[in-house]
Amino acid sequence: MKILLLDGSCKDENYNDRLFQVAHHTLQASGHNLKTYDLSQLTIAPCLGCFGCWIKTPGECIIHDDGRLIAKELMQNDVVVFFTPIVFGGYSSELKKALDRFIPNILPFFRIHQNEIHHVPRYSCYPDLIFLGTLTEKDQSLEHTFYQLNQRNVLNMYPTYFSSTVIYEHQTDDEIKKHLEKVLKEVKII
Amino acid sequence: MKSQNKNKKVTLLVGSPRKEKSASEALGLYLCKHLDPVQFVYQKMYLRDQVYKKDKDREWVQDILQSNLIILASPLYVDSLPSFVIKTFEIIHRQAKKENRRKGIKLLAIINSGFPESFQNQIALDICRHFTQKADMVWLGGLALGSGMFLGGKDIGKMGWFVRNIKKSLDETAVALNQGMPIPESAIALMQKAIFGKKIFQWLANLGFKQRAKRNGLKNEIYRRPYIEKE
Numbered sequence: 001m002k003i004l005l006l007d008g009s010c011k012d013e014n015y016n017d018r019l020f021q022v023a024h025h026t027l028q029a030s031g032h033n034l035k036t037y038d039l040s041q042l043t044i045a046p047c048l049g050c051f052g053c054w055i056k057t058p059g060e061c062i063i064h065d066d067g068r069l070i071a072k073e074l075m076q077n078d079v080v081v082f083f084t085p086i087v088f089g090g091y092s093s094e095l096k097k098a099l100d101r102f103i104p105n106i107l108p109f110f111r112i113h114q115n116e117i118h119h120v121p122r123y124s125c126y127p128d129l130i131f132l133g134t135l136t137e138k139d140q141s142l143e144h145t146f147y148q149l150n151q152r153n154v155l156n157m158y159p160t161y162f163s164s165t166v167i168y169e170h171q172t173d174d175e176i177k178k179h180l181e182k183v184l185k186e187v188k189i190i
Numbered sequence: 191m192k193s194q195n196k197n198k199k200v201t202l203l204v205g206s207p208r209k210e211k212s213a214s215e216a217l218g219l220y221l222c223k224h225l226d227p228v229q230f231v232y233q234k235m236y237l238r239d240q241v242y243k244k245d246k247d248r249e250w251v252q253d254i255l256q257s258n259l260i261i262l263a264s265p266l267y268v269d270s271l272p273s274f275v276i277k278t279f280e281i282i283h284r285q286a287k288k289e290n291r292r293k294g295i296k297l298l299a300i301i302n303s304g305f306p307e308s309f310q311n312q313i314a315l316d317i318c319r320h321f322t323q324k325a326d327m328v329w330l331g332g333l334a335l336g337s338g339m340f341l342g343g344k345d346i347g348k349m350g351w352f353v354r355n356i357k358k359s360l361d362e363t364a365v366a367l368n369q370g371m372p373i374p375e376s377a378i379a380l381m382q383k384a385i386f387g388k389k390i391f392q393w394l395a396n397l398g399f400k401q402r403a404k405r406n407g408l409k410n411e412i413y414r415r416p417y418i419e420k421e
Contacts, residue, residue: 010280046238046274047267049207055403059416075417088320090270090313093277100267107413108399110305110392117305117388123415145316152269152313 001032001189004077004127006070008084008095011040019134022173023083026180030190035077039094042066046097053104059122060104067101075105079128079187086133086166089145099153106156114155121158128187129157131164132180138168161187200225200232201257205264205275207238213341217300217333217360218263220346224364230259241274241281251285259296259367260327262318265338266303271314279321286325297322298330298363298373300381302338306391308382310336331373333359333381337391355383 005027009020027034044067052062061068074080084095091099105126106119131150135142143166150164163186167176184190202222206212215234222232233253240250254260264275271279299318301311315332322329335356346353346360359380363373386394403412 012284046207046272049212049265049267049272051399051402055399055408055412056406058403058408058412059414072417087276088279088283088317088324090276090317093273093280096268096270096276097273100273102268105417108403109396112388112392116307116310117391122413123418142320145313145320148316149269149313152310156269 001079002077003027003030003032003034003079003081003189004073005034005036005081005083006095006098007036007038007040008082008092008098009038009040010085010087010092010094016169018173019167019169019176020083022176023081023132023167023180026177026184027081030184032079032189035073037070037073039070039098042070042098044070044097044101047100047103051108054108058104061101063101067098070098071101071104074102074127075123077127079130079189081130081132083132084134086135086139086142086146089142090149102157116155118156126158126160129154129159129162130183130187131162132183133164133166134169135166136169163187198230198258199256200230200259200261201254202232202234203254203260203262203264203275203278204234204236205262205272207272207274208343209236209238211343212265213302213335213338213343214263214265214300216341216343216346217302217335217338217356218261220357221261221263221300221360221364223347224361226364226368229368237278238272238274241277248281248285251281254282255286255295257295259298259330262297262299264299264301264314266301266305266311266314269310269313271301271317276317279317279325283321283325293326294328296328296330298367299332300335301332302335302341304337304339304395306336306384306386306388308334308336308384329372330367331378333363333373333378335381337385339395340385352385355380 043065084091107122109120110117111120133146154162163183202218204215206214301314311334319329359377362377
């Protein structure tokens with residue numbers, strides 16, 4: 001199984017990589033083929049909202065940078081793990097800049113799905129998803145928004161299985177590892 | 191920016207990379223133009239230009255933090271705000287924590303999406319609300335619009351019956367802001383009213399994309415699968 005781990009951590013002066021390292025080791029220990037990208041090190045321009053990936057160069061963004069690479073990797077892995085600090089209830093700008101470039105992987109056309117309008121998939125198969133949010137401490141309100149956002153993304157990214165969870169800085173490495181193993185079981189990785 | 195009578199500074203943050211061609215700017219500008227000109231003076235910022243500017247002092251952030259009222263007008267991108275709007279929030283939040291700045295800046299958001307259902311914008315509005323709380327600002331509420339793509343960058347004031355509920359919503363919001371009040375519930379409800387039903391939206395939008403692709407010489411190529419390895 002091929003697993004893609006996208007690290008959306010903001011590498012500012014308060015950054016501590018412990019949570020990411022525990023997540024990375026836990027995924028590695030699953031024995032699958034793991035590929036990791038530190039999104040802060042990639043050149044990913046923001047989506048232009050030009051629809052070029054739909055009506056000019058279908059399936060590929062018109063911007064030639066690492067955003068194209070990530071869009072391709074998203075389609076060529078079995079599971080994608082989005083690792084992000086929870087920022088105002090959503091994803092970090094580092095992760096979001098990559099996610100905004102996902103839209104070449106869907107068609108411009110619309111359909112009714114679960115009684116809502118959504119885009120038609122471009123491909124017949126999409127990766128399963130794990131949303132892994134981090135917080136310094138428990139915050140029910142932010143977590144609620146984060147989980148709702150995950151649910152909305154699932155409607156538009158078509159995984160067969162998905163799981164989302166939040167880990168905290170006060171948790172020990174062992175607690176986080178056990179927590180993550182449950183998540184990996186939900187997505188049939190272990 | 192200040193004149194004798196105008197002492198409240200409003201900053202319109204345009205969160206669309208399409209700038210003046212965007213529904214976001216059209217919505218934000220309509221609202222700004224309907225604010226009481228005696229009380230308010232407004233300025234406009236394109237966030238995509240500001241965030242990536244090589245400006246070490248980030249004067250644009252100071253400029254925003256000196257506002258009395260911030261109006262964010264943004265499209266919905268992948269169920270949330272565009273990355274550079276989130277980046278703006280991150281920068282403002284960091285800066286606001288560092289310095290002793292003006293307290294009680296008010297913020298409201300107008301989010302529009304390319305789906306007909308306005309509720310698909312709710313998460314983006316929730317993120318704006320969380321931001322205002324973390325940045326010690328005052329949340330005045332949010333307006334959510336579906337089918338925003340059909341507005342383009344047109345002047346809403348010159349558009350007709352099609353946008354009547356949008357105009358009414360923004361007019362009511364302007365009246366409330368002129369009185370120092372948050373967005374009224376009636377304005378929120380008016381903006382939420384669907385421009386098109388699902389079936390009509392689906393037909394119009396699908397036809398529109400097919401025609402635009404055709405103008406670029408594309409027909410079946412529109413269904414290309416360049417990253418097919420998995421199938």
